[in-house]
Amino acid sequence: xxxxxxxxxxxxxxxxxxxxxxxxxxxxxNRLVEELPGDPRxxxxxxxxxxxxxxxxEPTPVSAPRVLAVSREMxxxxxxxxxxxxxxxxxxxxxxxxxxxxxxxxxxxxxGHQFGHWAGxxxxxxxxxxxxxxxxxxxxxxLQLKGAGPTPxxxxxxxxxxxxxxxxxxxxxxxxxxxxxxxxxxxxxVGTGDAVMRDMFYDxxxxxxxxxxxxxxAPSFLRFGHFELPASRGETGLLQQLVGFCIRRDYPHxxxxxxxxxxxxxxxxxxxxxxxxxxxxxxxxxxxxxxxDNLSILGLTIDYGPYGWIDNFDPDWTxxxxxxxxxxxxFGQQAAVAYWNxxxxxxxLASLDGAVEPLQAGLARxxxxxxxxxxxxxxxxxxxxxxxxGDQPLMDDLQAWMHEAExxxxxxxxxxxxxxxxxxxxxxxxxxxxxxxxxxxGRPALDAxxxxxxxxxxxxxxxxxxxxxxxxxxxxxxxxxxxxxxxxIDRATAGDPSGIAELLEVLRRPYDDQPGNERxxxxxxxxxxxxxxxxxxxxxx
Ligand code: AMP
Ligand code: MG
Numbered sequence: 001x002x003x004x005x006x007x008x009x010x011x012x013x014x015x016x017x018x019x020x021x022x023x024x025x026x027x028x029x030n031r032l033v034e035e036l037p038g039d040p041r042x043x044x045x046x047x048x049x050x051x052x053x054x055x056x057x058e059p060t061p062v063s064a065p066r067v068l069a070v071s072r073e074m075x076x077x078x079x080x081x082x083x084x085x086x087x088x089x090x091x092x093x094x095x096x097x098x099x100x101x102x103x104x105x106x107x108x109x110x111x112g113h114q115f116g117h118w119a120g121x122x123x124x125x126x127x128x129x130x131x132x133x134x135x136x137x138x139x140x141x142x143l144q145l146k147g148a149g150p151t152p153x154x155x156x157x158x159x160x161x162x163x164x165x166x167x168x169x170x171x172x173x174x175x176x177x178x179x180x181x182x183x184x185x186x187x188x189x190v191g192t193g194d195a196v197m198r199d200m201f202y203d204x205x206x207x208x209x210x211x212x213x214x215x216x217x218a219p220s221f222l223r224f225g226h227f228e229l230p231a232s233r234g235e236t237g238l239l240q241q242l243v244g245f246c247i248r249r250d251y252p253h254x255x256x257x258x259x260x261x262x263x264x265x266x267x268x269x270x271x272x273x274x275x276x277x278x279x280x281x282x283x284x285x286x287x288x289x290x291x292x293d294n295l296s297i298l299g300l301t302i303d304y305g306p307y308g309w310i311d312n313f314d315p316d317w318t319x320x321x322x323x324x325x326x327x328x329x330x331f332g333q334q335a336a337v338a339y340w341n342x343x344x345x346x347x348x349l350a351s352l353d354g355a356v357e358p359l360q361a362g363l364a365r366x367x368x369x370x371x372x373x374x375x376x377x378x379x380x381x382x383x384x385x386x387x388x389x390g391d392q393p394l395m396d397d398l399q400a401w402m403h404e405a406e407x408x409x410x411x412x413x414x415x416x417x418x419x420x421x422x423x424x425x426x427x428x429x430x431x432x433x434x435x436x437x438x439x440x441x442g443r444p445a446l447d448a449x450x451x452x453x454x455x456x457x458x459x460x461x462x463x464x465x466x467x468x469x470x471x472x473x474x475x476x477x478x479x480x481x482x483x484x485x486x487x488x489i490d491r492a493t494a495g496d497p498s499g500i501a502e503l504l505e506v507l508r509r510p511y512d513d514q515p516g517n518e519r520x521x522x523x524x525x526x527x528x529x530x531x532x533x534x535x536x537x538x539x540x541x
Contacts, residue, residue, distance in 0.1 A: 023084050023093060028102030028131040029140070035245050037238065038106070039152065047152050048121055051235060053226065053242060054106040058099070059128050060149025060159070062211070064193025065095025068167075068497040069504065071174050074187040074217055078143075079135055085188075094215045095190040096128070096148040103131040107151035108221060111229035112293025113344050115328055121229060122293050123153025126161060129221065140219055140249070143187065147213040160196045164489045164533065165541030166212035167500055169304040171488075173216060175480040175507040176301055181279040182272070183301040184218040189500065198540050200532070201321070210493060218300055220250045224345045225293035231348035240352060250298055263358025266349060270342050270366035272299025277338045278373030282381065283476060284310035284409045286331045288320040288537065292341045306537030308482050311524040312434045313402035313409040319482065319537045335370050342366055381413050382453070383471040385460030394456060397449055405442025406434040408523040413475035417468045421457040424450040432523065476510040477521050482535060483528035484520060 032054065039055035041047070049055055070085050084090050092098035099105065107124035114122075128151060130143045146169065147161025161169075166189055173186040195208035222242075230239040247256050247265050254264055276299045280287065286308045287294070287301065294303040308319025315332025323329050329337060346359040375387050378395040402412055411432035418428045426446050433439040457467075480503075488499035506520045514520075528534035 023080060023087070023089055024100050026078065026080070026100060026102070027134050028100075028104070029134040030102075030104045030132050031140075031249050032129075032132065032142075032245070033104050033106055035249075036241060039109070041152070044150050044152060044154075046150075046154055049109050049123070049152060050233060051238060053109050053230075053238070055109065055123075055152045056105065057107050057128060057151045058105050059096030059130075059145055061097045062095050062192035062194050062213070064191075065091040065097055065213075066191045066193065067091050067094070067188060068191050068212065068492065069170060069189040069500040071170075071186055071188070071504070073174070073177070073508075074185050077135065077139070077185075078133055078141060078187065078217070090188075091190060093130075094145070094188045095192060095213055096145050099130070105130050107153055108226065109153065109229060110223055110225035110293055111232060112223070112225035112291050113228070113341070114291040114293070115323070115326075116340075118228075118232065119291075119293075120232070121153070122225060124151055125154040125157055126151070126159040127216075127221075130215075141217050142219065142221055144216050144218075144221055145213050146216055147192075147211065158196065160192075160194075160211050161213065162196050162198055162541060163191065163210040163212040163493060165305065166214045167489050167492055168307070168485050169214050169216070171485060171500065171504060171507065172304045172307060172480050173214075173301075174504060175510070176283075176285070178508050179279075179283050179476055179479070179510050181283060181285070181301060182276045182299055184216050184221070184296070187215040187217050189214055191497070200538050200540050202538070202540065218296070218298070218302070220246070220296070220298050221302070222246055222250065222297040223293050223302065224295045224297065224341055224348075225291075226297070227345055228292060228348045231351050234351075236351055239348070243349070243352065246297055260358065262349065262352065263361060266346065266359055267362035267365040269297060269299065269345070270362045271369040273338050273342060274335075274366045274369035275299060275373060276301060277335050278370060278377060280334055281331075281374075282377045282474065283479060284313075284331075285479075286310065286317065286319055286329070287334065288318060288323070288329055289539065290329050290334065290337045290341065292344050295338070295341050305541055306539055308535075308537060309479050310409045311481065312406045313399060313412070315399075315403065319535070320539065321536045322539045324536070339363065339366055339370075377474075380470065380474040381416070383417065383462075383467045384456065385462045391456075394449075394452060397445075398453075401442055401445045401449055404438065405446070406438045407442075408432040408434065410476060410479050410481075411521075411523055414472070414477050417471040417475065419450065419453065419457070421454040421464075424454040426450060434523065473511050477513060478506050478510045478517070480507060481524060482533065482537075483524050483531075486528070486531070486533040489533065 036053040039049045039052040042056050109123045127146045128148045133141045150159035170186040170189040176183040190213045192211040194211045196211040197206045199206040288306040296302040306320040318327045318330040415428045491499040
């Protein structure tokens with residue numbers, strides 16, 4: 001890959017003030033490997049691992065690690081000074097070429113239901129946790145490299161990740177955080193200098209692509225599949241240990257000694273999952289591969305693969321080409337799939353103490369929490385003064401019109417804040433259409449809807465300015481549109497990674513109007529409609 005002459009990270013000028021703690025001052029407290037049984041084998045040979053939740057494995061060094069982007073907020077959270085980013089040590093550690101004192105790298109052992117079927121052991125085939133950082137403020141953050149080389153769980157694959165999918169994971173993790181969606185985070189994106197072979201559309205045309213590594217960060221990377229695997233093997237003792245560990249480390253506010261703790265904990269997992277999916281529906285995010293190995297036990301959005309963002313509103317849309325036929329993971333089905341996945345988790349947990357009622361109660365908590373979040377989303381996105389019985393049809397009819405008339409979801413909801421209920425004007429949506437004929441055909445439905453909406457607003461007692469401001473805090477202006485990600489990927493692949501930081505800068509303030517950045521808020525251009533990476537994504541990454 002050609003490289004530009006200048007690094008995006010010139011060394012910081014020496015500022016006066018207290019000395020900056022170096023990277024190796026990070027403090028590690030590796031509870032998972034200390035408290036849960038590990039694999040006695042320590043080589044990277046691919047294998048089935050029984051009776052253990054993790055295998056020790058080190059990242060495989062890369063040729064020329066180069067930092068392509070970092071998240072300022074994550075540097076801050078972890079207590080890493082920005083001046084460290086330009087050091088060779090930073091690139092070496094987050095490119096997988098060096099370990100810091102206190103790190104204990106491992107790959108996690110989990111299974112999963114993929115596309116509705118039990119797939120057996122999967123595990124971290126290309127993710128390697130470096131360690132659990134304990135910050136000065138007492139927060140715990142696992143650092144995990146994705147694409148750092150083979151592990152015992154790599155099966156037939158290479159343990160690496162390509163630049164395009166790494167840019168997407170890096171940007172989306174941070175974009176989601178700034179949108180207020182629960183998510184794993186990303187600290188850094190490092191180019192490896194090595195090529196990775198991928199057959200992007202599984203059509204017999206493998207080609208070399210630049211490799212990269214994301215350092216992702218979360219309080220826990222435990223997934224539903226971690227619990228399913230020991231249950232599937234009858235390793236009940238191990239499952240019990242894992243549940244106890246997860247409650248102690250990741251749910252410390254629960255009383256681990258309570259006889260109800262299993263149900264309490266599962267119920268909270270259900271609620272957090274409902275909240276997460278509720279946010280996805282609010283912002284127009286489609287995960288794309290909601291297999292149980294890709295659902296976090298903390299209700300964080302995890303594993304950004306062939307995800308996508310809704311442009312023209314379409315509940316049946318899925319970005320994932322592998323799922324194109326059945327559309328199991330389509331936008332409008334995400335809550336139902338999350339519920340199904342929680343059912344698989346409940347089935348795994350049922351082997352612990354036979355009592356299914358607390359687990360059923362947990363699933364019911366998902367339903368009520370999700371319904372509450374749907375109501376809240378409707379109230380907030382429409383800027384209503386509170387919830388009334390006729391409000392759901394108002395939202396349903398708006399969405400039906402958006403679908404029929406091919407309207408951009410983000411632009412439409414953002415424009416709603418500008419509706420003047422005294423003189424509702426359909427002109428505020430003019431920049432949100434993708435097709436003129438469908439726009440014109442949908443005009444009567446829009447006029448009728450605007451009329452009802454205006455009447456509903458006038459019937460409530462709300463200060464118009466306050467309503468507008470409230471709506472603008474839930475209806476983002478800037479989201480990581482698929483084509484925007486693809487544009488920076490194309491530039492980065494051609495040797496110029498500066499677009500990644502530029503786009504991240506915009507996505508840091510998704511709810512603000514940003515004069516000068518209007519082009520990042522525009523509807524998908526025609527060229528992107530059918531282009532790979534923009535409207536369809538392959539699982540190959
Ligand atoms: P995903 O579909 O990305 O969630 O991955 C499903 C499983 O395949 C997980 O166990 C991954 O670790 C594994 N996997 C995906 N890509 C690779 C790769 N390039 N090398 C090794 N394992 C991989
Ligand atoms: Mg995965």
